[in-house]
Amino acid sequence: xxxxxxxxxxxxxxxxxxxxxxxxxxxxxxxxxxxxxxxxxxxxxxxxxxxxxxxxxxxxxxxxxxxxxxxxxxxxxxxxxxxxxxxxxxxxxxxxxxxxxxxxxxxxxxxxxxxxxxxxxxxxxxxxxxxxxxxxxxxxxxxxxxxxxxxxxxxxxxxxxxxxxxxxxxxxxxxxxxxxxxxxxxxxxxxxxxxxxxxxxxxxxxxxxxxxxxxxxxxxxxxxxxxxxxxxxxxxxxxxxxxxxxxxxxxxxxxxxxxxxxxxxxxxxxxxxxxxxxxxxxxxxxxxxxxxxxxxxxxxxxxxxxxxxxxxxxxxxxxxxxxxxxxxxxxxxxxxxxxxxxxxxxxxxxxxxxxxxxxxxxxxxxxxxxxxxxxxxxxxxxxxxxxxxxxxxxxxxxxxxxxxxxxxxxxxxxxxxxxxxxxxxxxxxxxxxxxxxxxxxxxxxxxxxxxxxxxxxxxxxxxxxxxxxxxxxxxxxxxxxxxxxxxxxxxxxxxxxxxxxxxxxxxxxxxxxxxxxxxxxxxxxxxxxxxxxxxxxxxxxxxxxxxxxxxxxxxxxxxxxxxxxxxxxxxxxxxxxxxxxxxxxxxxxxxxxxxxxxxxxxxxxxxxxxxxxxxxxxxxxxxxxxxxxxxxxxxxxxxxxxxxxxxxxxxxxxxxxxxxxxxxxxxxxxxxxxxxxxxxxxxxxxxxxxxxxxxxxxxxxxxxxxxxxxxxxxxxxxxxxxxxxxxxxxxxxxxxxxxxxxxxxxxxxxxxxxxxxxxxxxxxxxxxxxxxxxxxxxxxxxxxxxxxxxxxxx
Numbered sequence: 001x002x003x004x005x006x007x008x009x010x011x012x013x014x015x016x017x018x019x020x021x022x023x024x025x026x027x028x029x030x031x032x033x034x035x036x037x038x039x040x041x042x043x044x045x046x047x048x049x050x051x052x053x054x055x056x057x058x059x060x061x062x063x064x065x066x067x068x069x070x071x072x073x074x075x076x077x078x079x080x081x082x083x084x085x086x087x088x089x090x091x092x093x094x095x096x097x098x099x100x101x102x103x104x105x106x107x108x109x110x111x112x113x114x115x116x117x118x119x120x121x122x123x124x125x126x127x128x129x130x131x132x133x134x135x136x137x138x139x140x141x142x143x144x145x146x147x148x149x150x151x152x153x154x155x156x157x158x159x160x161x162x163x164x165x166x167x168x169x170x171x172x173x174x175x176x177x178x179x180x181x182x183x184x185x186x187x188x189x190x191x192x193x194x195x196x197x198x199x200x201x202x203x204x205x206x207x208x209x210x211x212x213x214x215x216x217x218x219x220x221x222x223x224x225x226x227x228x229x230x231x232x233x234x235x236x237x238x239x240x241x242x243x244x245x246x247x248x249x250x251x252x253x254x255x256x257x258x259x260x261x262x263x264x265x266x267x268x269x270x271x272x273x274x275x276x277x278x279x280x281x282x283x284x285x286x287x288x289x290x291x292x293x294x295x296x297x298x299x300x301x302x303x304x305x306x307x308x309x310x311x312x313x314x315x316x317x318x319x320x321x322x323x324x325x326x327x328x329x330x331x332x333x334x335x336x337x338x339x340x341x342x343x344x345x346x347x348x349x350x351x352x353x354x355x356x357x358x359x360x361x362x363x364x365x366x367x368x369x370x371x372x373x374x375x376x377x378x379x380x381x382x383x384x385x386x387x388x389x390x391x392x393x394x395x396x397x398x399x400x401x402x403x404x405x406x407x408x409x410x411x412x413x414x415x416x417x418x419x420x421x422x423x424x425x426x427x428x429x430x431x432x433x434x435x436x437x438x439x440x441x442x443x444x445x446x447x448x449x450x451x452x453x454x455x456x457x458x459x460x461x462x463x464x465x466x467x468x469x470x471x472x473x474x475x476x477x478x479x480x481x482x483x484x485x486x487x488x489x490x491x492x493x494x495x496x497x498x499x500x501x502x503x504x505x506x507x508x509x510x511x512x513x514x515x516x517x518x519x520x521x522x523x524x525x526x527x528x529x530x531x532x533x534x535x536x537x538x539x540x541x542x543x544x545x546x547x548x549x550x551x552x553x554x555x556x557x558x559x560x561x562x563x564x565x566x567x568x569x570x571x572x573x574x575x576x577x578x579x580x581x582x583x584x585x586x587x588x589x590x591x592x593x594x595x596x597x598x599x600x601x602x603x604x605x606x607x608x609x610x611x612x613x614x615x616x617x618x619x620x621x622x623x624x625x626x627x628x629x630x631x632x633x634x635x636x637x638x639x640x641x642x643x644x645x646x647x648x649x650x651x652x653x654x655x656x657x658x659x660x661x662x663x664x665x666x667x668x669x670x671x672x673x674x675x676x677x678x679x680x681x682x683x684x685x686x687x688x689x690x691x692x693x694x695x696x697x698x699x700x701x702x703x704x705x706x707x708x709x710x711x712x713x714x715x716x717x718x719x720x721x722x723x724x725x726x727x728x729x730x731x732x733x734x735x736x737x738x739x740x741x742x743x744x745x746x747x748x749x750x751x752x753x754x755x756x757x758x759x760x761x762x763x764x765x766x767x768x769x770x771x772x773x774x775x776x777x778x779x780x781x782x783x784x785x786x787x788x789x790x791x792x793x794x
Contacts, residue, residue, distance in 0.1 A: 004318060008326035010206025014131040018294065019090075021683040025290065026334025028672060029283040029340065034342040034373045036124065036276030036351065038363055043353070045268045046361050047262060047515050054121045056180035059226035059257040062189070064213035065090075067253065075236050080220050081225035086119050088112075091199075091206055092189070092213040092520070095156035097167075098382065099146035104653050105646075106190050108156060109182055109213065110202055113193035115136060119180065120217040122193065125360050127728070128175025132194040136171035138192055139183040141358040145349060148173050160487035161210045164638070169202065172234045182255065184295070184358035185654065188254065226257040231515060235574055265357040268658060271743050272665055278739075279669060282449045283375065286676060288384045289442050290683060291327055295388040297687060307400065320389040324382065331381040332374075339370050339625050364774065372495055439684075440720040446680055447724020448731065449675045453769055455732025456739070457669030458764045463754045464663040470755045472651060474744070476588020476595065478526075479536045481625050482617040483645040485633065489598050495640055496615060501760055502631070504623040509533050510612035514603065517572040518553070518596060519754040525596040527603045527612070535618065541565055542584030542750035545599045555750030556593030573606040587749050621755075680715060681772055687778040688713060700783075709783050714776035721772040729765035735757070 012019045063072065077085055093109040096103040113122075113131075117704060125140040130151055144150045145438065156169045171194075177183065182191025220226060304594065343365060350361040463471045465568070472479055486492045500508045511534075512527045531544035539755060542565040544552055552564060563569055563582055571580050578597070586593055603610045619628060625648040632644055699709060733756050740752035 004322040004325060008322050008329060009208075010331065011322075011326045011346070019684055020292070021335070021679050022287070022290065022327075022330045023334040025283070025287045025676065025679050026331050027570075028676065029280055029287050030335040030338025030373060030377055031281060031342045031345065032338075032672075033377070034132040034339045034370055036280055037343060037369050037373055038271050038342070038346065038366060039085075039273035039349070039353075040277060041243050041369060042363055042366065043273065043359075043361060043787060046267055046363075047359065049178060049179070050359070051258070051262075052551065052615050053182055054123065054178075055119050056157040056258055056261075057120045057230070058220040058223045059218055059234060059255060060181055061218070062090075062092075062252075062254040063214050063215040063216065064232075064252055065209050065214065069237070072236055074232060074633075076216060076218065076229070079229055079232065081222075081229055081489060083221060084119065084219035086117065086217040088115055088117070088120075088215045088217070089435040090213045090215055090240055091203060091211045093156065093158055093169075093206065094570070095158040096153060097142075099147070099148075100140075100782040103157070105649065106185075107188065109189045109190055109191045110199065110217075111193050111215075112196055112199040112212045114196040114638065115323075116342065119219060120215075122177050122179035122191070129200070132173060134198055134201070135194050135195055136195075136198070136657075137152050137175040138173055138721040139190055140178060140360050141182035141183065141354065142173070143176050144354040144358075144360070150174065161208045171207065177359065177749040178358075180258070181261060186260055186357070187256065188311065203524060209626075221548055223257050224260050226255065227515075230255040234515060251700055263358060268661055269353045269357065272661065274743050275665060275669075276487070279453050282453050283447055283672070283676060284380065286446050286449055287331075287678065288380060289446055290680060291331075291381065292388045293386050293442055293684070293685070295323060295327070295385060296407060316392045320386070320392050321681060322386045323389050324394075324547035326380055327385050328378060329751065335374050335377045335768060339373060352664060355660065361390075441682075443684070443717065443720040444727070446726040447677070447721050447768075450676045450680075451725045451728030451731045451740050451765065452735075454670050454673030454768065455761055455764055456728045457673065458734050458760055459666075459736045459754060459756055460667030461663050461670070462757055462760050464659040464666065467755055467757070468655065470753055472655060473536055473538065473587075473753070474603045474749060476538055476586065477536070477618060478534065480616040480647050480652070481619040481623070482629060482632070483647050484615045484617060485642040486613055486615055487640055487642055487646075488611040488613040490640070490699060492640070495636065498635070499615070499617060501630070502628075502635075504620045504628065505617060506620050507533065507535075507618040510600070511614055511616050512603075512612050512614045513608075514573070514610075516596065516606075518551075518557070518599075519563070519569050521557070521594065523557060523594045523596050523597055527598055527600055527601075527610075529595070529600040529612070531599070536734065538586040538588055539584040540753070542582070542585055545583055545602070548599070548601060548605075549578065550583045550602075551578050552584040552586050552597040553582055554593050554595045556745070557583045557595065558582070560594070568596055571596075571604075571606065576606045578602070578605055583748065587751060589755075641759050647755070651781075658746065664698050674768075677768065677772060678775055681775050682779050684715060685713060685776055706783055708778040710777055713780045714773055715781075717776055718769065718773045722769045725765045725772075729761050729768075733761045 021648075061076070064228075069113065076082055088111065090112075093103070093108045095108050096105050097108075098104075111133060124137070128137065129135075136154060138148070138154065142154075148154060150173060152173045154171050154173050156171070158167055158169070159165070160167050162415060171192075176371050177191070177193055179191055181187055182189050218226075218229065220229070230253070231675045233255075237253070343363075348362050350363070354360055427459055480644060486495060496508060499505060509527060510527075514525050514527055516525045531546070531649070534544065539552055540555070551569065553561075555571070558564065561569070563583055565584060567582050569580050580602070586597065600610075617628075619625065629644050629646055632641065700706075704712075716790075736756065737752045737754055740754060744752060775787060
């Protein structure tokens with residue numbers, strides 16, 4: 001065994017550059033695989049551990065003081081689904097907070113940190129200071145994204161709801177917190193914790209009843225019962241659609257369950273992990289193809305050595321075992337280095353995820369996952385080596401010593417030079433391509449794999465950094481500029497007409513959101529008078545409602561209740577029930593994909609008192625939404641215009657963290673693609689130069705210049721590279737959306753529609769070919785230092 005070990009070491013020393021290249025490739029594969037598995041398995045379980053530690057409610061209901069009646073309290077406490085209730089007071093404040101020089105809007109929930117909690121607890125994250133006057137403990141995301149440090153001043157800029165004056169509250173940041181429901185921008189409200197004295201002081205400043213909020217945390221018999229409890233609260237209060245969107249804040253009921261929270265906070269990490277694992281598998285396949293190529297060629301190159309070993313008594317099994325040890329050492333070293341490097345990369349990845357989820361994930365060394373990743377890589381190397389070295393058993397010592405393999409020694413001349421036309425270097429390159437079909441097929445396969453991943457990265461980067469329209473449509477929202485909540489108790493036809501006639505207004509239309517029950521499932525539903533005016537088309541199968549009794553179901557909802565286009569569903573609001581026909585399926589992650597779309601006329605059949613309230617205002621391109629909102633507030637009083645939302649600003653802020661993550665992932669995939677192409681070409685061209693030394697020496701001796709030989713070798717590889725790059729880019733363009741549909745199906749995106757710009761994809765493919773050609777020339781530059789004599793004799 002020791003002698004076999006020495007043989008393996010000698011082979012590695014003999015081919016240092018080739019071995020180093022393989023080590024780097026396995027390092028990349030192991031790094032991506034280990035990180036992907038850690039994120040996919042441990043990130044979700046980390047959230048699960050956090051839930052166990054903080055004991056969150058199954059669902060919470062946020063009710064303004066105006067609707068938190070004794071009747072509601074009795075309903076919740078006596079509800080058959082509710083097993084435990086905890087009510088906490090809070091102050092809800094819409095405010096702007098400066099982060100790294102830019103103001104960002106938040107709904108801040110100021111809570112008394114000294115209140116006792118049995119469920120929905122919170123905890124400190126990292127170091128914190130003792131409470132002083134006007135202290136505040138904020139979600140850790142304000143450190144990760146906003147850059148706030150302990151002792152910094154944080155100012156909340158807000159508009160007084162009674163006087164309309166611009167005011168501010170200034171706190172000192174004394175620590176960072178984590179709770180399940182109020183620590184991420186995706187969960188609607190940000191929980192700020194104040195010492196009891198500070199809380200009372202702020203409550204005295206915020207005198208209006210609109211600021212008072214009651215948080216009802218509930219333990220339920222099962223999480224899905226939250227929708228039934230919410231429906232009962234709405235029915236008890238007689239709330240209509242206005243409470244679901246930016247309507248009267250005094251009648252705003254907010255309800256979220258733990259499953260929706262987990263989905264929103266872990267969705268991006270899960271999706272990125274899936275991409276990383278897939279990309280890692282592609283790199284692993286490339287590594288294995290290269291290993292097979294190397295083994296097959298080394299057997300051809302070392303026939304006489306193998307013959308000598310067999311002649312002195314080594315068996316085919318022992319020779320194969322020495323090759324297995326050689327590549328296990330290479331793969332093992334690269335994999336161990338990659339796994340080690342992955343733990344150094346995890347804090348940066350965690351910080352990127354933290355910007356979206358608010359979760360400060362700290363992952364230590366995981367023996368189980370890392371060992372599994374290492375064993376998987378080594379197992380597939382063993383399989384490839386065993387299969388690639390089978391022919392060693394069939395080599396007889398005499399034939400091997402003669403340098404004859406079991407394959408035909410003489411092959412058909414597929415491109416006679418006397419019949420060829422064009423430059424001689426090009427003709428010789430074409431001849432080499434035809435004589436090395438198996439090698440070139442492997443190059444094509446490698447390039448298809450890596451350029452597919454690269455094209456995918458380019459497309460995702462384009463959609464998050466260049467043209468973000470399709471990316472903005474992922475949540476399933478109607479994209480507009482400004483949203484105005486009108487007072488539904490009065491006739492607003494003149495108000496709508498006046499807004500429509502305002503300068504720079506392109507279109508106005510009502511779009512409300514209500515809670516309905518479809519075939520026994522609680523869902524949210526968009527309500528429009530005429531869907532012909534809808535600017536964001538989300539239906540991927542069928543069409544939007546056009547006639548009475550028609551409905552569009554979100555794809556994930558249709559799957560859950562087993563419905564397709566053309567089927568009938570029972571739609572209930574309160575005690576009213578109607579039968580609707582499904583006319584289309586749509587994308588959208590609202591309510592975890594449990595949403596529908598119906599017409600206003602149908603909503604009035606279910607609820608005769610329904611009145612549209614939420615007005616979507618579409619402005620001319622280039623119009624500043626903030627300036628328009630100022631004009632809107634100056635034109636209409638607060639009795640007419642209950643609230644105005646700058647959708648442009650909210651969309652930009654909401655998309656920022658997602659864009660950064662996906663764009664970074666796309667760029668990383670592109671960089672890794674080019675790195676793998678570099679390693680593969682360097683590996684293969686270096687091997688070719690060594691194998692073809694005698695042929696190159698003869699050509700150099702009879703007058704070929706160094707550049708001609710460089711160009712000849714480069715063209716030999718550029719042709720299969722071009723074929724692979726073209727095929728990989730095309731596959732990337734065709735299958736990026738289907739892949740994303742699979743990755744995002746769990747959040748309601750059944751058919752992704754990301755933009756695929758042909759120019760970008762073609763440019764990437766051409767760039768890869770040009771890059772490969774220049775890299776090939778650079779790699780073959782070593783020929784210039786070798787004399788014709790050395791090439792022939794060495």
